[in-house]
Amino acid sequence: MQLEDVFKENLNDLYRYLYSLSKDHFVAEDLVQEAFYRAYVSLEDYEIRNIRAWLFKVAYHAFIDFQRKNKRVIIDYEMAKQVDVNQATPEKEILEKESLNLLLRDINSLQENEKHTILLCDLHDLPYQEAADILDLKLNTLKSHLFRGRKKLIDKVKGRERTDE
Numbered sequence: 001m002q003l004e005d006v007f008k009e010n011l012n013d014l015y016r017y018l019y020s021l022s023k024d025h026f027v028a029e030d031l032v033q034e035a036f037y038r039a040y041v042s043l044e045d046y047e048i049r050n051i052r053a054w055l056f057k058v059a060y061h062a063f064i065d066f067q068r069k070n071k072r073v074i075i076d077y078e079m080a081k082q083v084d085v086n087q088a089t090p091e092k093e094i095l096e097k098e099s100l101n102l103l104l105r106d107i108n109s110l111q112e113n114e115k116h117t118i119l120l121c122d123l124h125d126l127p128y129q130e131a132a133d134i135l136d137l138k139l140n141t142l143k144s145h146l147f148r149g150r151k152k153l154i155d156k157v158k159g160r161e162r163t164d165e
Contacts, residue, residue, distance in 0.1 A: 006051055007036060013052075013124060014059050020104075020119055021063050031066060035059035053130035056120070060134050106156045107149075114149030117142055122150075 014035060019028035035058045107115055113135070120131040121142075132142040 006039075006055070010052055010055050014055060017056065017119065017124055018059055018063055020123065021116075022066070027066065031059060031062050034062045034066075038062060050130060053126065053133055056124075056126065056130070057134040060116075102160065103153075103157070106153055109156070110149050110152055111145075113137070113145045114152065117146040118149045118153070121146055 011032065015028055015032050018031040018035075019025065022028050022031065035055060038058050038061075039055055107118055110118070116135055117131060120126045120134060121128060126134070128142055128146075129139055132139045135142065137145070
């Protein structure tokens with residue numbers, strides 16, 4: 001498979017993942033370019049079985065490097081603007097976007113490892129092993145972070161529902 005084909009197949013997923021981490025359109029675009037540049041430079045050095053998981057790992061490391069350089073990354077979720085909701089009324093659309101914003105804010109409040117595992121496994125539907133490889137975690141450690149993160153998210157959502165009533 002040519003790098004151009006890999007680029008076309010994974011561009012949107014990598015962009016969404018990096019956007020969910022950086023919450024900045026321009027930073028996400030730069031990080032996608034950086035990830036593909038790094039992939040192009042080091043592609044010959046590795047024997048890659050799963051190119052998609054490897055690209056996510058390269059992108060994750062590009063984000064970590066960016067985060068270290070800037071020391072201050074504010075993850076403010078405005079992803080609801082990009083939600084393509086085919087609802088019948090504007091009211092339903094606003095409610096969906098607000099719910100997504102609240103969920104993303106809850107995800108943002110989790111610990112880093114829990115947040116990343118939920119983003120990769122639940123929002124981007126990566127298999128556990130691929131997510132573990134991306135985050136350099138053992139599979140059981142990833143599952144523990146995912147379980148704890150989901151439990152905290154459920155508790156936060158239920159707590160918010162109780163206060164809304």
